[in-house]
Amino acid sequence: MTEAVEYDVVVLGGGPAGENVVDRTRAAGLTTALVESELVGGECSYWACIPSKALLRPVLARADARRVPGLADSVRGPLDAEAVFAHRDYWTGHWKDDGQADWLDSIGAHLYRGHGRLYGTRKVAVTSPEGVHHVLSARYAVVVATGTRAVVPDLPGLAGAGPWTSREATSARQVPGRLLIVGGSVVAAEMATAWQALGSRVTVLVRGSGLLPRMEPFAGELVAEALTEAGAVVRTGVAVEAVVRDGPTGPVTVVLEGGELLEGDELLMATGRAPRTEDIGLDTVGLTPGDWIGVDESCRVPGHDWLYAVGDVNHRALLTHQGKYQARIAGAAIAARAA
Structure with a gap:
């Protein structure tokens, strides 16, 4: 491991919940690192909300058109699957996260690409795809926002x-x-x-x-x-x-x-869905790998005044918009407690 790099806040997981924590803590002037093992934007941007709604949009538009007098007969043909796929690919950015990574850079957050694991109190160890190791330490908070898997x-x-x-x-x-x-x-x-x-x-x-x-x-x-x-x-x-x-x-x-x-x-x-917590080092802080992470009303983990969990991993509401809401609560709480 390399020598630890210190931030005010370290966020583990770069989906919508993780991004919203970063947005709040950076707005409060706290130095923040985000660790993401796949694509910044997470499941919602590339394999859930956005592609599913892009696939459904032509389906629903056709169904609505069929109910409009004068249009029904003209929309009886099959959907053009290739055109629908192209529409989906456009909205997912062709599974590239350059734009979201650029946004992180624009607000002064630091992105670490790789697998992150808790490494004891207030620390996260990161292994990049190239095998480079980092240890990040957090003055105030580590936030788990690793989401769920099928x-x-x-x-x-x-x-x-x-x-x-x-x-x-x-x-x-x-x-x-x-x-x-x-x-x-x-x-x-x-x-x-x-x-x-x-x-x-x-x-x-x-x-x-x-x-x-x-x-x-x-x-x-x-x-x-x-x-x-x-x-x-x-x-x-x-x-x-x-x-x-x-x-x-x-x-x-x-x-x-x-x-x-x-x-x-x-x-x-x-x-x-199951929580993506099986290999993020929960055992190093006395929690059980693979479990949902219980939290209080500010999304802080009881018994750990520095650890928060937002989005799907806390099992309160497995919905993207609720994860964002929780992230804004957690970010505000972290900023207030830091002050």
């Missing part, structure tokens, strides 16, 4: 079947003829809507009684009705027991409880 259940045959997660579903470049989606989450609903409209024959398999179980029942019912009207198949009360794939690119078959077989060309697992 949960892929431990089903027989699934690991070797190359299933899609939300990342593949929002960045794929080919329309599968048949898409099987397991789960009733927001990801399942959005991707079923987008890929059905792009030409896939979509089947959604839900273990529970309906889509969107975290929301009011009527919301899931309305989405299921719309998907069914669009041509998708939504099945509830079904459980997947195993997955079989004929080679790396061949058809994929799911085995349902009771032995029924369903075949598709791709399989999307949309069965939940």
Whole structure:
């Protein structure tokens, strides 16, 4: 390890929540470092909110146009998938983060690219892709904003079947003829809507009684009705027991409880999120790797007056706009306590 570089605040994770902490602490005059292992902007910018909404925009615009007198007959044709993909790629910046990195530089924040881990009290160790090691120390606060990852259940045959997660579903470049989606989450609903409209024959398999179980029942019912009207198949009360794939690119078959077989060309697992905390050094500060991180009302971790957790990792609300809100609260609290 090199000699520690000191900042007032070190933020671990450069998604929307992490960026909002940086914005608040820099506005308060605190020196701030941001550590990011992938792309600045995080899941939302490249594999979630922005690409999913870019895929959905043409779908929803066409659906609205079909309800307008005089327009319905002129918008009956299929969507141009290549044009939709180009629209998505434009809004993701073609998976390049130059603009967001330039913004960090413009406000005087320091970006460290690499894998960051807590290294005891008020310290973060960073290993860059080139193998360069840094230790960053924080006078006032370290903020964990590492987000979540897709949960892929431990089903027989699934690991070797190359299933899609939300990342593949929002960045794929080919329309599968048949898409099987397991789960009733927001990801399942959005991707079923987008890929059905792009030409896939979509089947959604839900273990529970309906889509969107975290929301009011009527919301899931309305989405299921719309998907069914669009041509998708939504099945509830079904459980997947195993997955079989004929080679790396061949058809994929799911085995349902009771032995029924369903075949598709791709399989999307949309069965939940888990915190990205398994390898960020939580054990060095007395916390459990892989767990959600509990916080108080200012997003500070109880028992650690220097440690904060914002966004998905604290499990309060797994929504980007709520993560930004938490980040602004944490940033203001850090600045006030530093003063």
